[in-house]
Amino acid sequence: MRKTALLIAAAALFGSVVSTQATEGHIVIQRQPWSFAGPFGTFDRAQLQRGYRIYKDVCSACHAMKLVSFRNLAQPGGPGFSEAQAKTVAADYKITDGPNDKGEMFERPGRVSDHFPSPDPNEQAARARFNGAYPPDLSVIAKARGVEAGLPRGLIDIITQYQEGGPDYLYALLTGYGKPPAGETIGDTQHWNRAFPGHRISMPPPLSDGQVEYTDGTPATVDQYARDVAAFLMWAAEPHLEARKRIGFQVMIFLIIFAGLAYYTKKKVWADLH
Amino acid sequence: MATSKTVTTEHTRRDFLYIATASVGAVGAAAAAWPLISQLNPDASVLALSSTEVDLSPIAEGQIITVKWQGKPVFISHRTKKEIESAQSVKLSELPDPQADSDRVKKGKDEWLVVIGICTHLGCVPLGHEGEYNGWFCPCHGSVYDTSGRIRKGPAPLNLAVPPYEFTSDKAIKIG
C-alpha cells in the first residue's frame, strides 16, 4: 500500500515537471495512420511506387539514397517492381565506374546491382551547392528522426508498438511550411517550418500541388505526396519490415505455446513435492 | 495411494507433456539456429554480382580479354578462323581430357570461346596467346592449353572450365 502511494507520488511529481516544460516552444508532431503500423502492418505497394516517383522526380535532385540498391525495388516486401522494371530503372541512371584499362574513371548505364547514385560527388560539393547546408542522405532518414512521446504516452507506445515517429515527422515537415508568426523574421536562405526544430530550415518547400502526375487517380496534392514519400522512405530505411513482423507473429505464437507447455511441465514436476 | 491403472495413465499423460515440451523446444532451437547458419551464405549484394554481362563488340578478332566473374578471371577469346580450325581438327584420342571443340562453344558462335582463366593444376592464371598451340601457357608449372582451352601438355589434369553463359544478343553474353 505504502509502496503504491510512493510510486504514484513519484509519478505525479515527474508528470508535473514534464508538463511545465512541454509548453515552452515544444513542437508537437501529429501521429498519422500508416499501412505498415501495428503487428500486422504491411506496405501499400501502390503507395511505395508513388513514393518512389516523388523521390525520383523531386528529392533525388538534392538528396542521395546510397544505401538502397536498384535490385531492392524488385525484392519482396517492397514497391513490387519486376526484375525487368528494376533493370530499366537502373539503366536510366549513369553510374561512375572504373578505373578502366587506361586508368580513367568512366560513366556507364546502371545495373540492377548498383546503388542509387548521389547527386553530388561528396558532402563538400553538396554544401557548396546549397550555401553550406547539406541535404542528408535519405536511406535511413525515416529511422533517424523521431517523435518525443513523454510520459505516459511513451510507455503506452510499448504496448501499441509505435515505431512510426520517423514517417510522422517527415509528413509533418513536408506539410509544415508556412509563414513565420508575427514579429519573427527569416532570411531568404531559410524557410519557416512548423515541424523543424528551431523552425528555420534551409530546404525550400519541395512539394506543390499537381507537381507530379499520378497515373492511378490518387489525388496529386502535397498532403498525398508527403504521405507517399514518407511511406517510401520508411521502406527504404526498413526494407525487411514485413518479414520482420510476419516472422515475429510466428515467433510469438510459438513462444506462447512453448510457455504454456513449459508452465504445465513445471507444475507437473513440482506437484509431487507437496 | 493411486491405483495402478491411474498411475499408468498419469505416467502416459505426464510423459506426453514432457515429450511435447521437449519436442517444441527442439523445434525452437533448430529454428533459432537456422539464421545463424544462413548468415554464412553469400549475402544479397554478393548474389547480385553472381552474373556478369559482357559486351563483345569492342573485342577485335584475334583478341583475348579477361573479365572478372564471381571474383574469378574469365578469358573471352574472339578466335580467328585459323584458331577455330586448329581447335576443331584435333583427334580427340590425343587429348589428355578429351572434349570436342563444339562442346565448348555455343552453336553458331564458335568464334567466341569463354573459359574460366584458372589452371586446373593448382590454380594459377595462365597467359594468353602463349605456348606451343598458341592457346594459353601456365607459367607456374608449365601446363599448355590449346585454342579451345583444352589441356595438351603439362601437369594440369583437365581442360579450362567453361562457365555457364548465354548470348543475350548477337554481341553480348551473360556469364552466370
Next chain:
Amino acid sequence: MSHSDFQPKNPALQWIERRLPIFSMAHGSFVSYPVPRNLNYWWTFGGILAFMLVVQIVTGIVLVMHYTPTTAEAFDSVEKIMRDVNFGWLLRYIHANGASMFFLAVYIHIFRGLYYGSYKEPREVLWILGVIIFVLMMATAFMGYVLPWGQMSFWAATVITNLFSAIPGVGKAITQLLWGGYSVDQPTLQRFFALHYLLPFMIAGVVGLHIWALHHVGQGNPAGIDVKSDRDTIPFTPYATVKDNFALICFMILFAWFVFYIPNYLGHPDNYIPANPLQTPPHIVPEWYFLPFYAILRAIPNKLMGVLALFAAILVLAFLPWLDTSKVRSARFRPLYKQFFWVLVVVCIGLGYLGAKPAEGAYVIIARILTAYYFLHFLVILPVLGYFETPKPLPKSISEPVLGKNGAAAGIGARAPEKN
C-alpha cells in the same frame, strides 16, 4: 565445487570421467545440486542472465563476420547487415535489444539481491564477483554502442572518455591514451572493437567464478535463513531446471516483443545519423541502462566530483556486505528496511528518468536530491538501520512453513551443500 558420486554408465564416458571428472561435476552442479525448496521466481534471473550472455556472444560473433571497424565503413557495414546479409536484420536487432534485456535482467537480479540480503555472509565474495561482472557489462555495452558509428555512438564515446580528463595532472594524458589520438577517431573505434569482442569472454570467466562461489555456499532463499537439513532442499534437476526454463521462455516473449515489433524503441534516432565530429546532437543521451549513473554524473556541478560520484555509485555496491549491519538477511522480516528498499527503487527509476532530460531547471534540483538520497541509502541508512530495526520473528527452518512443523509430506531431500 559440488561433487557428486555420479558415475556415467557409458564406458566411453567412464573413460573420460576417470581422466577429467567433467560428468560428475556437471551432475553435481546442475542435476543433484541441492537448492532451497522455497525459491521464488526472482531466483530464475541467474539462469536468464547466463542465457543472455550466450545469446550476445553468439549473435555478436556472427555480426563480426560482416562488420567493418573503420570510421569510413562502420555505419555502412551495419546497414549492409540490415539489408543484405541473410537474416542480418534479425541478428542485429537481437544483439542490440539483447543488450537491453541483459541489463533489465541484471537490474532485477541485483535488486533481488538487495531485497533478500543475498550479499550477506557467507556470500560476500559471490556478491563482489557480481559487481565485477556488472562493471564489465557496462564497459562492454559502452564500447559496443560506439561500433555502429552513429552520432550517439561518437558523442557518447567523446563525453565518457572526456571524463578521464577530469583527473588532476595526468587526466589529459590518460584521455589521449584511451583515444589513441587527440579525439575519438579511427584508433578509438578499432580498439573499442577489439575490447568489445574480448570482454564478454572475461565476463564468462568471472561468471564461472560467480557460479563456483555460489555453489560453494549454496543459494540464498526468500526467507533468508540457512539450509538446516535435507528437508530444506530439492535437487536442481528437475525442479529448478523446469522452473528456470519456464521463466526463460516468458522472458523471451518480452525479448521477442522488442526485437520483432519495436526494435528501435530503446535506441535513439540520432544513432541512424552517421557520426559527424563537427556537429553535436542537441541532446546527448546514453542508452537507458546507463541513465541513472548519467544523472548522478551531471547532478554534481564539479567535473571531477561528478566523475567520482559516478564511479562511487557503482562501487558502493561492492561494500554492501559491510554497510548493511543487520543480522537479518531477507527484507521479508525487516519491515523498515523493506520500505527503504522500495524508496530506493523509486529513486533509481527517477534518476533514470532524469538522465534522459536536459540538465536544466527543476530537473537538476531533483537529480541532486535523488543523488544525495542514493548515497544516503547506502552510506547512512543501511548502517544505522541494522541497530534500530526490530525484525519480525524468523521461521525455524525453510521447510517449516511449507511442510508444517511435523514435516508431514515426504519431501524429496538432497544432500546439504558442503560447508568448509
